[in-house]
Amino acid sequence: MSQSVINPKPFIRDLVGQTVLVKLKFNNTSYKGTLNSSDNYFNLSLNNVEEIIDGQKEGTKLGDGLFIRCNNVLYIREIKE
Numbered sequence: 001m002s003q004s005v006i007n008p009k010p011f012i013r014d015l016v017g018q019t020v021l022v023k024l025k026f027n028n029t030s031y032k033g034t035l036n037s038s039d040n041y042f043n044l045s046l047n048n049v050e051e052i053i054d055g056q057k058e059g060t061k062l063g064d065g066l067f068i069r070c071n072n073v074l075y076i077r078e079i080k081e
Contacts, residue, residue, distance in 0.1 A: 012038045015078055022046065023074045028054050031066060032079065042070040 015035050022044060023030045030053075033046035049062040 008042065012042060012044075012076065015076070019079045019081055020046070020076055021052075021079050022068055022076050024068075024072050025074045026072070031062070031068065033062075033066065035076075036064075042073070044068045044070070044073065044076070 012035075016037060018035055019032065020035045021030055021032050029051065031046060031049050032052060033049035036045040036047045038044055044067070046066045046068065047064040049064070049066040050057060051060040051062060
Protein backbone atom coordinates (compact mmCIF):
# COMPACT_ATOMS: atom_id res chain seq x y z
CA MET A 1 0.00 0.00 0.00
CA SER A 2 1.38 3.38 -1.00
CA GLN A 3 1.29 6.23 1.48
CA SER A 4 1.90 9.87 0.73
CA VAL A 5 2.56 12.84 2.95
CA ILE A 6 -0.27 15.38 3.05
CA ASN A 7 0.15 18.95 4.24
CA PRO A 8 -2.43 19.26 7.05
CA LYS A 9 -3.26 22.95 6.67
CA PRO A 10 -4.80 22.81 3.14
CA PHE A 11 -6.28 19.37 3.91
CA ILE A 12 -8.25 20.71 6.88
CA ARG A 13 -9.07 24.00 5.12
CA ASP A 14 -10.66 21.97 2.28
CA LEU A 15 -12.79 20.08 4.83
CA VAL A 16 -14.50 23.24 6.16
CA GLY A 17 -18.22 22.92 5.43
CA GLN A 18 -17.96 19.14 4.97
CA THR A 19 -19.20 16.36 7.25
CA VAL A 20 -16.25 14.90 9.14
CA LEU A 21 -15.49 12.26 11.73
CA VAL A 22 -13.06 13.33 14.44
CA LYS A 23 -11.57 10.44 16.43
CA LEU A 24 -10.20 11.33 19.87
CA LYS A 25 -7.08 9.82 21.42
CA PHE A 26 -8.88 8.63 24.56
CA ASN A 27 -12.07 6.81 25.62
CA ASN A 28 -12.67 5.45 22.10
CA THR A 29 -14.86 8.49 21.41
CA SER A 30 -15.57 10.11 18.03
CA TYR A 31 -17.62 13.09 16.94
CA LYS A 32 -19.45 13.37 13.63
CA GLY A 33 -20.44 16.81 12.43
CA THR A 34 -19.90 19.64 10.00
CA LEU A 35 -16.47 21.25 10.29
CA ASN A 36 -17.18 24.91 10.97
CA SER A 37 -13.62 26.19 11.32
CA SER A 38 -10.03 25.45 12.26
CA ASP A 39 -7.36 27.80 13.58
CA ASN A 40 -3.58 27.94 13.13
CA TYR A 41 -3.13 25.38 15.92
CA PHE A 42 -5.56 22.93 14.22
CA ASN A 43 -8.19 23.29 16.94
CA LEU A 44 -11.56 22.33 15.45
CA SER A 45 -15.07 23.73 15.71
CA LEU A 46 -17.97 21.45 14.69
CA ASN A 47 -21.70 22.04 14.11
CA ASN A 48 -24.58 19.51 14.07
CA VAL A 49 -22.50 17.19 16.25
CA GLU A 50 -23.32 13.59 17.08
CA GLU A 51 -21.33 11.60 19.64
CA ILE A 52 -20.09 8.09 18.79
CA ILE A 53 -18.67 5.87 21.53
CA ASP A 54 -17.05 2.49 20.78
CA GLY A 55 -18.32 2.71 17.20
CA GLN A 56 -21.95 2.94 18.34
CA LYS A 57 -24.06 6.06 17.84
CA GLU A 58 -25.20 7.16 21.26
CA GLY A 59 -28.08 9.19 19.87
CA THR A 60 -26.69 12.17 21.75
CA LYS A 61 -27.01 15.30 19.64
CA LEU A 62 -24.59 17.89 20.97
CA GLY A 63 -25.77 20.64 18.64
CA ASP A 64 -23.56 23.44 17.39
CA GLY A 65 -20.30 24.93 18.56
CA LEU A 66 -18.37 21.90 19.79
CA PHE A 67 -14.72 22.91 20.18
CA ILE A 68 -12.03 20.21 20.11
CA ARG A 69 -8.47 21.03 21.07
CA CYS A 70 -5.89 19.77 18.61
CA ASN A 71 -3.91 17.75 21.16
CA ASN A 72 -6.98 15.50 21.71
CA VAL A 73 -7.41 14.55 18.03
CA LEU A 74 -6.13 11.20 16.79
CA TYR A 75 -7.40 11.71 13.24
CA ILE A 76 -9.96 13.54 11.14
CA ARG A 77 -11.59 12.24 7.96
CA GLU A 78 -14.31 13.31 5.58
CA ILE A 79 -17.55 11.36 5.54
CA LYS A 80 -19.24 11.04 2.15
CA GLU A 81 -22.99 10.84 2.60
